[in-house]
Each structure stands twice: as C-alpha cells, then as structure tokens.
Amino acid sequence: MDIHQIPSIKYFGRSDMKKKLTALFLAMLLSLVFAGMAQATYYHFEDYRPDDVKFNGETTYTWTFNLNFDNLMLWEIPAVPLVNSGDDWDSSLGKTGQMGANDILHRAYLTMKFCNTDNEKIDLKLDLTDTISWLLSQGGLHNQTITNLDSLPDEQNAPGTLNVFSYLEDDHLLNVTITNTSLTGDFTVDKMNLAGCYESDPTPVPEPGTVVLLGAGLAGMAVVLRRRAKAAADRT
The missing domain is CATH 1.10.287 (Helix Hairpins)
Known part of the structure; x- marks a missing residue:
C-alpha cells in the first residue's frame, strides 16, 4: 500500500x-x-373597583384587592416613577393581566371617591408606599359630617398611622374596610382604585x-x- x-x-x-x-x-x-x-420589565397597574356602595349609620363594606388574581390594567413603563399623581391612564394604550407571585411591588396608591346626598364629591388619595396617616381609621371620618366635605381632615392632620405597603408588598393582597358608626348623614363610595408600579421578571x-x-x-x-x-x- x-x-x-x-x-x-x-x-x-x-x-x-x-x-x-x-x-x-x-x-x-x-x-x-x-x-x-x-432586563426586567416595569408596569404601571390600575385595579379598579367601581362598586357604588351606599353607607348609613350601620353599613360596613370591604373591598379586596388581590393583584395576583385581579384583572389589572397594565401599561409598560421604562422605570419606577418618582411620583404618581393618580391621573387616569388611557385604557386603549394598555393591556390586561395579573402580577406574578415573584414580581416585586415598588409603589402603591389608593384612591377613594366619596359622594354625599347633595352630590358633593371628594377624592381621598393615599400613598401606601410610605407609612401613612390613615383617614378612615377608627370606623369613620373622625366624626366629620359628610354634608360638609371641606371640613374633612387632610392626611397630615389625621390621627394614627399604618404601614400598609409592607403587607401589600409581601402577598400582593389588600383589604380595605369602611365602617360607618359615627357619621351624620348618608354617603356613597362611588369607586375605589389601587394603583402603582411593579417589576416583572426580576433578574434571575x-x-x-x-x-x-x-x-x-x-x-x-x-x-x-x-x-x-x-x-x-x-x-x-
């Protein structure tokens, strides 16, 4: 060979x-x-509760926000916002979905729209991200008559504080209960809205x-x- x-x-x-x-x-x-x-993705979310709940001297009602199961309105945003004024977002530009159990909540805001029998309205907006003064503690609006909305105390003057965000951050669940035992006159909660920002798919x-x-x-x-x-x- x-x-x-x-x-x-x-x-x-x-x-x-x-x-x-x-x-x-x-x-x-x-x-x-x-x-x-x-890269992580950030979302602004809105969890609407349009329940029209009328309160009198004996009414108690609880709103439950479960961000892992509720049908949220979502808007993708570039980063965690510095502030959130609670302004309405264009629903036609958003999508629907839920938070994941491992998603990280960065900010949360609660807005309540009250209306009395004279159709006077007021929005109470609470920033849940920090320890807040709770306007609706002790079962009512601190003995303020609902017929004079201007006399309602602002959040800086309201007694009592509550760190809500730590609980909401942990399990993405928030229960809000209003009990009317001290108000004079009837009033209605037209809607309640939980909004904020969370981080989806954190860096693995x-x-x-x-x-x-x-x-x-x-x-x-x-x-x-x-x-x-x-x-x-x-x-x-």
Missing part, C-alpha cells in the same frame, strides 16, 4: 484538549451570565444546582476526551 494512502489519525494532545475545554467552559459560563442579565440568579451540574458535566467531558486522546495515541 502506498504510504500516501494510509489514512491519517488525528488526536488531541494535552494542550489542544485544554484549549477545547477552556473554550467550552467560557461559552457555557457566558451563556449563564447573559441569561442572568435579562443561577441556582447552585445549575453550577454543580455545569462542573460535573465539564469534568465528565474531560475524562471522555482524555480517554479518546489516549486511545488515538495508542493506535499510532
């Missing part, structure tokens, strides 16, 4: 094998890094199990390549 017709046998030397393993390791490591750099962190599997896979591949290199060397 002509020596030029003898098939050549290629094998990996130690330096070649190290280069292959190093390149493979870097490629897999970079894939994990870039997977962990996935590779689990320890993923790193262990990566190391075990590379070690196993190194053994296989060494055996192949040794077998190729023996054949020559």
Whole structure:
C-alpha cells in the first residue's frame, strides 16, 4: 500500500484538549451570565373597583384587592416613577393581566371617591408606599359630617398611622374596610382604585444546582476526551 494512502489519525494532545475545554467552559459560563442579565420589565397597574356602595349609620363594606388574581390594567413603563399623581391612564394604550407571585411591588396608591346626598364629591388619595396617616381609621371620618366635605381632615392632620405597603408588598393582597358608626348623614363610595408600579421578571440568579451540574458535566467531558486522546495515541 502506498504510504500516501494510509489514512491519517488525528488526536488531541494535552494542550489542544485544554484549549477545547477552556473554550467550552467560557461559552457555557457566558451563556449563564447573559441569561442572568435579562432586563426586567416595569408596569404601571390600575385595579379598579367601581362598586357604588351606599353607607348609613350601620353599613360596613370591604373591598379586596388581590393583584395576583385581579384583572389589572397594565401599561409598560421604562422605570419606577418618582411620583404618581393618580391621573387616569388611557385604557386603549394598555393591556390586561395579573402580577406574578415573584414580581416585586415598588409603589402603591389608593384612591377613594366619596359622594354625599347633595352630590358633593371628594377624592381621598393615599400613598401606601410610605407609612401613612390613615383617614378612615377608627370606623369613620373622625366624626366629620359628610354634608360638609371641606371640613374633612387632610392626611397630615389625621390621627394614627399604618404601614400598609409592607403587607401589600409581601402577598400582593389588600383589604380595605369602611365602617360607618359615627357619621351624620348618608354617603356613597362611588369607586375605589389601587394603583402603582411593579417589576416583572426580576433578574434571575443561577441556582447552585445549575453550577454543580455545569462542573460535573465539564469534568465528565474531560475524562471522555482524555480517554479518546489516549486511545488515538495508542493506535499510532
């Protein structure tokens, strides 16, 4: 047989094998890094409660906001806003959906629209992100007559504080109960609205199990390549 017709046998030397393993390791490591750099998405949400609830001296009513199950109006935004005035958002530009259990709540605002028998209206807006003065504590509007809405105390002067956000942040659930036991005259809560901002799909962190599997896979591949290199060397 002509020596030029003898098939050549290629094998990996130690330096070649190290280069292959190093390149493979870097490629897999970079894939994990870039997977962990996935950009989070921020949403402004509105959870509307249009219930028209009439209160008299004996009425008690509870509104329940469950952000993981309610049909929220959602608008994608570039970042967490510094402030939120509670202005209406164009529903035609939004979409509907729910928060995920692992989504991070950054801001929350509660708006209540009151109306008395003379059709006088007032909006009470509470920023739940910080500890707030609770306007509706102790079962009423602090003995203020509903027929004179201008005499309602503002949130800075209302007694009592309550850190609502810590509970809402934990389980995305908020119950608001109004009990009228001290007001003179009837009034109606035309609507209640919980709004705010949350972060969807926070940056993932590779689990320890993923790193262990990566190391075990590379070690196993190194053994296989060494055996192949040794077998190729023996054949020559």
